[in-house]
Amino acid sequence: MNATTAASASGPLAGLKVVELGQLIAGPFAARTLADFGADVVKIEPPAGGDPLRQWRLIKDGTSVWWQAQSRNKRSLALDLRQGEAQDIVRRLAAEADVLIENFRPGAMEGWGLGPDALLAANPALVMLRISGYGQSGPYRDRPGFGMVAEAMGGLRHLTGEPGRVPVRVGVSIGDTLASLHGVIGVLMALQHRHATASTEHPKGRGQVVDVALYEAVFNCMESLLPEYSAFGAVREAAGSALPGIAPSNAYRCADGYVLVAGNGDSIFKRLMQCIGRPDLAADPQLADNAGRVAQVAMIDGAIGGWTAARSVADALAALETAQVPAGRIYTVADIAADPHYAARGMLLPTPMDDGSSLTLPGFVPKLSATPGGHRRNAPALGADTDAVLREVGLSEAQIAALRERGVVR
Numbered sequence: 001m002n003a004t005t006a007a008s009a010s011g012p013l014a015g016l017k018v019v020e021l022g023q024l025i026a027g028p029f030a031a032r033t034l035a036d037f038g039a040d041v042v043k044i045e046p047p048a049g050g051d052p053l054r055q056w057r058l059i060k061d062g063t064s065v066w067w068q069a070q071s072r073n074k075r076s077l078a079l080d081l082r083q084g085e086a087q088d089i090v091r092r093l094a095a096e097a098d099v100l101i102e103n104f105r106p107g108a109m110e111g112w113g114l115g116p117d118a119l120l121a122a123n124p125a126l127v128m129l130r131i132s133g134y135g136q137s138g139p140y141r142d143r144p145g146f147g148m149v150a151e152a153m154g155g156l157r158h159l160t161g162e163p164g165r166v167p168v169r170v171g172v173s174i175g176d177t178l179a180s181l182h183g184v185i186g187v188l189m190a191l192q193h194r195h196a197t198a199s200t201e202h203p204k205g206r207g208q209v210v211d212v213a214l215y216e217a218v219f220n221c222m223e224s225l226l227p228e229y230s231a232f233g234a235v236r237e238a239a240g241s242a243l244p245g246i247a248p249s250n251a252y253r254c255a256d257g258y259v260l261v262a263g264n265g266d267s268i269f270k271r272l273m274q275c276i277g278r279p280d281l282a283a284d285p286q287l288a289d290n291a292g293r294v295a296q297v298a299m300i301d302g303a304i305g306g307w308t309a310a311r312s313v314a315d316a317l318a319a320l321e322t323a324q325v326p327a328g329r330i331y332t333v334a335d336i337a338a339d340p341h342y343a344a345r346g347m348l349l350p351t352p353m354d355d356g357s358s359l360t361l362p363g364f365v366p367k368l369s370a371t372p373g374g375h376r377r378n379a380p381a382l383g384a385d386t387d388a389v390l391r392e393v394g395l396s397e398a399q400i401a402a403l404r405e406r407g408v409v410r
Contacts, residue, residue: 011038012371016191018099019090020044020074021081023051025147025176026131026214027103028070030183034099035073036364036373042093042389043071043380047078047410050382061355063379068351069361071379077390078383078410085408087112092393094119094126099187103131106141116209125204127190129183135213145214147175154218155225162240179217186210247293248272248300251330252308252316259308259316262326264290275323276307354378383410 016039020031023045035041045051054067079086091114094100100119102109109115109130116128130136133145151157151174152167161168187210194205228234236244241251241260248269251258263272266289273282281303286292293300308316313329320327329335337360342348347363364373386409390400403409 010371011036011373012368014038016040016099017097018042018101019093019097020101021090021109022101022103022131024053024056024103025070025173026179026183027101027129028053029177029180030129030131030187031074031101032070032072033180033184034187037368037371038373039099041074042077042385043074044077044079044081044090045382047080047383047407050076050078054382060359061357065359068353068359068379072351072361073376074380075385075389076380076383077386079386080408081112083406083408085403085406087114089390089393089395089409090114091119091122093389095123096393097123097126098191099127099129101129101131101183101187105144106130106132106134106136120207120209124202124207125194126207127187127194127210128207129187129210129212131179131183131212131214133214135216136209136211147173147177147179147214150175150179150214150218153215155222156218159236159238161238163238165238167238175214175218178221179212179214182217182220183210183212186212242297242301245294246290247297248304250301250304252301252305254308254311254313254316257313258330259313259320260328260330261304261308261320263304264293266290268325269293271323272304272320272325275319275325276304278303349375351375351378386410 013034016034018031018034018039018041020027020041020043022028028043028051031039031041031043043051049055051067051071053070054064056064057066058064079089081087081090090112094114116130119128120126132141133150134140134143148157148169151170154175156170156174157167159167160170190208190210194207196205198205225236228236243249243262243264246264248261248263251260261272263269269287270282273279281287281300287296287300311319317327317329331339336342337348345363345367347365349361349363351359351361353359361375387400390403390409395403400409
């Protein structure tokens with residue numbers, strides 16, 4: 001652990017050994033979530049350049065600041081997986097690990113002799129998380145799949161944007177992130193099953209494979225999309241900022257920006273109408289429930305929009321808060337960084353860097369009252385922990401030096 005450690009090596013997952021293979025977002029974000037809550041994560045990355053995320057987006061002192069967020073609390077082992085000796089090292093690590101995470105295209109691990117049949121035979125208690133575009137089976141399994149493609153196949157892209165215009169990206173890599181979080185859920189369920197199956201024959205219990213497809217993780221969050229089609233043949237379409245079938249819930253233009261208003265509860269709607277000076281709509285029996293309001297949503301949105309257009313965002317929000325109507329502004333990251341609620345909840349984490357500077361990183365989610373997440377170490381330099389990890393699996397200094405000489409490790 002380096003000098004930037006701000007929390008002890010505790011947490012609900014303390015003692016859990018995780019091996020992370022893969023790169024960029026989906027697998028590494030799942031591993032970071034486990035690391036934030038105490039797991040010992042050994043990240044394996046190629047000696048020549050490491051994970052490409054190290055050079056993505058904005059670079060500070062030669063390294064992406066995204067890397068600092070994605071790889072905190074991890075150790076880096078620089079290992080060339082194309083070489084047999086490196087594959088042997090992974091087998092040694094997997095034999096002692098609780099969890100192995102990979103997000104290569106299906107078949108890559110098997111090609112290296114690191115498929116689940118081999119790894120679980122050596123360590124029956126291993127939980128193996130496999131994240132890929134289309135999953136480990138099915139006719140599309142061998143296609144290359146990135147998050148943006150999964151968002152389209154999962155049904156999300158069709159719904160984003162304004163009606164009749166090109167579907168737009170959400171703004172972040174939501175497909176990868178949803179797959180990561182589903183992967184973490186799967187790992188924790190598999191660990192619970194492992195605990196429940198401990199026996200004399202299998203003292204640590206039985207491991208298993210957790211298969212997460214990016215498109216399925218997106219599809220799993222698509223609410224009533226499929227049953228609406230199944231029951232009515234209804235194809236939900238893009239609706240811009242509105243919430244289709246629920247009214248009123250939309251973004252409304254103010255004099256200096258937009259305000260989001262969710263006035264779709266029956267009692268909330270009445271308070272909202274009183275707030276905007278439309279007691280007649282509050283008392284209208286045809287608008288007393290959601291079905292009636294949906295039938296007249298254009299009229300209702302026009303009334304709300306007329307009221308907001310004459311006010312600033314701040315004035316509109318102040319009035320809506322007094323009326324106890326759920327509403328909010330559209331935050332930029334500058335708004336987030338300045339917001340007292342973010343600060344009070346520990347979501348803005350000042351983090352000392354190894355060069356003496358400071359970088360604000362996101363805090364820890366979820367909040368656990370007894371065993372919260374914590375910052376134990378900064379994101380590692382490429383291969384910073386290679387020697388230490390190799391010693392832990394029994395290699396001597398001479399063996400490590402020989403591997404480095406042959407380019408197997410860095």
